[in-house]
Amino acid sequence: MAELKAEARRQLAAEGAAALSVRAVARQLGMVSSAVYRYVRSRDELLTLLIIDAYDAVGEVAEQALHTARRRSPAARWAAVGRAIRDWAIANPHEYALIYGSPVPGYAAPVDTIAPATRPTQVLVAIVADAQSAGSVTSHDVRPVDDRDLPAGLRSDLTAIATELGADLPPSLLARTAIAWSQMFGLISFELFGQTRNAIHHHEQLFDVAMASMTAYIGLHA
Amino acid sequence: MAELKAEARRQLAAEGAAALSVRAVARQLGMVSSAVYRYVRSRDELLTLLIIDAYDAVGEVAEQALHTARRRSPAARWAAVGRAIRDWAIANPHEYALIYGSPVPGYAAPVDTIAPATRPTQVLVAIVADAQSAGSVTSHDVRPVDDRDLPAGLRSDLTAIATELGADLPPSLLARTAIAWSQMFGLISFELFGQTRNAIHHHEQLFDVAMASMTAYIGLHA
DNA sequence: TGTACATCAGTGAACGCGCGTTCACTGATGTAC
DNA sequence: TGTACATCAGTGAACGCGCGTTCACTGATGTAC
Numbered sequence: 296m297a298e299l300k301a302e303a304r305r306q307l308a309a310e311g312a313a314a315l316s317v318r319a320v321a322r323q324l325g326m327v328s329s330a331v332y333r334y335v336r337s338r339d340e341l342l343t344l345l346i347i348d349a350y351d352a353v354g355e356v357a358e359q360a361l362h363t364a365r366r367r368s369p370a371a372r373w374a375a376v377g378r379a380i381r382d383w384a385i386a387n388p389h390e391y392a393l394i395y396g397s398p399v400p401g402y403a404a405p406v407d408t409i410a411p412a413t414r415p416t417q418v419l420v421a422i423v424a425d426a427q428s429a430g431s432v433t434s435h436d437v438r439p440v441d442d443r444d445l446p447a448g449l450r451s452d453l454t455a456i457a458t459e460l461g462a463d464l465p466p467s468l469l470a471r472t473a474i475a476w477s478q479m480f481g482l483i484s485f486e487l488f489g490q491t492r493n494a495i496h497h498h499e500q501l502f503d504v505a506m507a508s509m510t511a512y513i514g515l516h517a
Numbered sequence: 518m519a520e521l522k523a524e525a526r527r528q529l530a531a532e533g534a535a536a537l538s539v540r541a542v543a544r545q546l547g548m549v550s551s552a553v554y555r556y557v558r559s560r561d562e563l564l565t566l567l568i569i570d571a572y573d574a575v576g577e578v579a580e581q582a583l584h585t586a587r588r589r590s591p592a593a594r595w596a597a598v599g600r601a602i603r604d605w606a607i608a609n610p611h612e613y614a615l616i617y618g619s620p621v622p623g624y625a626a627p628v629d630t631i632a633p634a635t636r637p638t639q640v641l642v643a644i645v646a647d648a649q650s651a652g653s654v655t656s657h658d659v660r661p662v663d664d665r666d667l668p669a670g671l672r673s674d675l676t677a678i679a680t681e682l683g684a685d686l687p688p689s690l691l692a693r694t695a696i697a698w699s700q701m702f703g704l705i706s707f708e709l710f711g712q713t714r715n716a717i718h719h720h721e722q723l724f725d726v727a728m729a730s731m732t733a734y735i736g737l738h739a
Numbered sequence: 740t741g742t743a744c745a746t747c748a749g750t751g752a753a754c755g756c757g758c759g760t761t762c763a764c765t766g767a768t769g770t771a772c
Numbered sequence: 773t774g775t776a777c778a779t780c781a782g783t784g785a786a787c788g789c790g791c792g793t794t795c796a797c798t799g800a801t802g803t804a805c
Contacts, residue, residue: 310622311619311622313535313621313622314622314623316790316791316792317791317792317793318790318791318792319790319791326748326749326750327749327750327751328791328792328793329749329750329751329752329793329794329795330748330749330750332792332793332794333747333748333749337792337793338791338792338793392619392620395706395710395712396618396619396710397533397614397618397619397710398614398710398711399535400532400533400535400536401536404711409715412712435658435659436657436733437657437659437730437733437734438726438729438730438733439726439729439730444726445722445726446719446722446725446726448718448719448722449717449719449722449723449726452716452717452718452719452723455716456716456717459716470723470726470730471730473717473723474700474704474726474727474730474731477700477703477704477707477727478696478699478700478703479703480703480706480707480712481699481700481701481702481703481704481706482696482699482703484617484702484703484706485699485702488617488618488619488620489620489626490617490634490702493631494674494677494678494681495671495674495678495695496670496674497668497670497671497674500667500668500670500671501671501674501692501695503668504660504661504666504667504668504671504692504696505696505699507660507661508659508660508661508692508693508696508734509696511658511659511660512659512730512734538757538758538759539758539759539760540757540758540759541757541758548781548782548783549782549783549784550758550759550760551760551761551762551782551783551784551785552781552782552783554759554760554761555780555781555782559759559760560758560759560760
């Protein structure tokens with residue numbers, strides 16, 4: 296089973312999710328294709344395993360980075376986690392694409408993927424929540440400044456998310472966090488998917504500037 | 518030829534890029550698969566046509582939105598273009614995924630796609646450049662405030678981009694634009710690719726808040 | 740200690756499928772003299 | 773006005789391929805009495 300997953304991961308890394316096939320995995324493992332069905336109900340289930348693994352891997356990396364940076368400032372912690380996620384994405388582009396890229400056609404993510412999917416997000420939210428409860432989030436003039444800047448529907452979404460994550464975060468702060476969070480993944484995706492090819496060459500520098508910028512935008516102190 | 522592209526687009530919309538096949542297109546058109554080769558050298562060329570069309574479509578939509586909002590404030594123009602891009606993405610999710618999602622495995626984008634790919638970006642940059650040359654960009658305290666906040670490598674990338682686009686933009690301002698730009702596409706991708714499923718339900722409201730937030734961040738006045 | 744039996748990993752053949760691409764061809768339409 | 777010829781859109785068969793999945797099976801390993 297471990298070998299199967301390892302080989303599937305290898306093929307994912309080499310060719311991408313679309314090219315992942317039960318037969319190729321079996322071939323590489325020196326067995327007949329039907330033998331794989333002893334371990335896995337279908338190709339989709341194999342894909343699900345890989346998706347969960349990928350979320351766990353990036354979640355692990357994020358948690359590890361936060362732990363290492365735990366004594367530093369909130370802004371430094373956010374940047375450290377961001378950099379760790381980016382490094383992981385660059386090292387594992389197909390795994391990144393599998394979970395943060397376009398959905399695999401015809402594949403519907405089962406419930407088992409939900410929990411691992413939230414791991415990296417939880418790490419980022421925890422940084423902001425900690426800073427907030429330590430009273431160190433700076434107020435500034437870039438909206439949403441406070442909860443009155445948010446329409447009711449969005450405000451209730453954000454309140455529900457905060458409750459779900461057990462974080463005591465005002466919706467406006469969580470909104471800024473979500474915006475910074477999507478900025479981060481947007482930038483990684485642009486870099487990885489080639490959108491900035493021929494234009495940006497110093498991606499790491501841009502990423503660092505973006506992290507500094509976005510932490511200031513959220514209100515995390517340096 | 519027009520019918521061929523139309524049918525290919527229809528299949529792309531229905532099933533996604535991975536499922537797009539020469540044979541299926543031919544079948545739908547009531548002809549034999551080999552007939553398609555009279556119009557198109559290979560499946561990859563067909564894909565390239567669709568990619569160019571998609572970039573042109575979203576570019577067109579962005580340009581149109583800017584034109585309609587041309588008398589409004591820079592911030593309102595940015596938001597209008599953003600909303601237009603998001604609307605287009607929601608209406609054409611597979612086309613969006615084709616150009617802004619994970620790259621199609623085994624497909625290498627040819628040179629012909631470069632020019633159309635820059636169209637939406639150019640619209641956004643133009644808004645900022647206009648505001649800048651009108652002297653209406655607000656300075657603020659979120660880095661990068663000025664060019665000294667940028668490392669040399671990134672600064673030269675950004676200078677080159679400004680020159681390329683014929684825009685007179687200081688690197689720091691272009692950096693903020695790029696960050697806001699990737700925020701916007703990150704948010705659209707998260708929404709479209711299901712990353713915020715079960716958490717955010719009022720995507721449009723979040724998007725509008727993000728646009729307001731990011732224009733303030735760039736320094737565009739409302 | 741030895742035997743009968745169950746479990747389990749993996750085999751091999753087959754199913755029906757769709758794919759991209761090549762190739763020699765047909766028959767209708769248009770053009771030149 | 774009529775005929776010979778070229779162009780062109782599309783045909784039909786074939787190539788070789790890889791895929792997911794099912795099914796009855798074999799043979800080794802482990803377990804119970």
